[in-house]
Amino acid sequence: MARTKRAGRRSGNPDTRAEILAAARRLFAEEGFESVSMRRIASEAEVDPSLIHHYFGSKDDLFLAAIELPLDPAPEVAAVLKAGGVEGAGERLMHAFVSIWDGPHQDKLLAVVRTSLSKPAMSFVLRQLFEHRIVKTVESVLGGEVDRIPVRASFIASQVFGLVVARYILKLEPVASLSADQLAETIGPTIDRYLTMPVDQFET
């Protein structure tokens, strides 16, 4: 794509979308999702803010597009948690998580994870996805039942990301070949413990 006419980019040619995504990635990485406004991203990309809404809709949607995630995990997590509360949540979450990863989006999900783990500058992808989409969703559903969810969520993440590494990246057996039911049954109680154990001793 030739980039000789700067004015051309502003008015909506295919470069514009790429410029917005590049600016969003850069600013999310440097300053974090929360502190970067849509107006700021528009300014960085040298486009009118209305174009961002035109191409991507909300700021959440822009973030998911910027990190090239094939699906938003937040509604999935909310649905699973609402379907039964804290009781047995670990097993239900693990079952849903493995089922999604075993499905048609696996290659794209793996690409996002590999990108985020391979270079320090790209770690913001999974970190912000976790902090902005997952922790907030869990708080909105379980906030009345469970205290200090960000603390618990960081332990849960240490198990869930490890399952991704063991099953989908390193392919360690038998974890790589077990069914969603078997993994939910085995790893679910670990999640449940992190959701219910005392965490008062941890300052944050």
Add this chain to the structure above:
Amino acid sequence: MARTKRAGRRSGNPDTRAEILAAARRLFAEEGFESVSMRRIASEAEVDPSLIHHYFGSKDDLFLAAIELPLDPAPEVAAVLKAGGVEGAGERLMHAFVSIWDGPHQDKLLAVVRTSLSKPAMSFVLRQLFEHRIVKTVESVLGGEVDRIPVRASFIASQVFGLVVARYILKLEPVASLSADQLAETIGPTIDRYLTMPVDQFET
């Protein structure tokens, strides 16, 4: 380094060491640690097998050099397990693991992990380290007390690799800032459960 004289490489110039390492990495990745002999690596590198022993010692040492690991985890794991058997092994293992990762080798350890997670062809590094060094070591120490250690070890790996991701790569708080004591106390029981739970239902 000029590589005009092929005979020169065979007799021990600095290229020889690099050639051996490259051949070892290639063969370990393609065929696995167990099935590749020192003689085979020597043949692939076009050097005399005695040169491999001269530069690297044993096949274990060659593997560790090939993956550029700054320390061999096997003696550490063996020492921790021998110091108290299965009882409380999870907490002792986690404490030792975090202490080593928090020490002077962190950058090199991170480099090995990032390399192994970033490209499919490099996953053999952590997989073989795990299968060849860790699982065998645990079996040699706990084999009389604990059944089906490879099954249990793959679950333990799913927690331990996840801790590396959460604490050292994504830096999720508070897991990123907690002490070795706190992580051992919190995650140790997860390891203990994977070491003691029934696993008869899992075929391998």
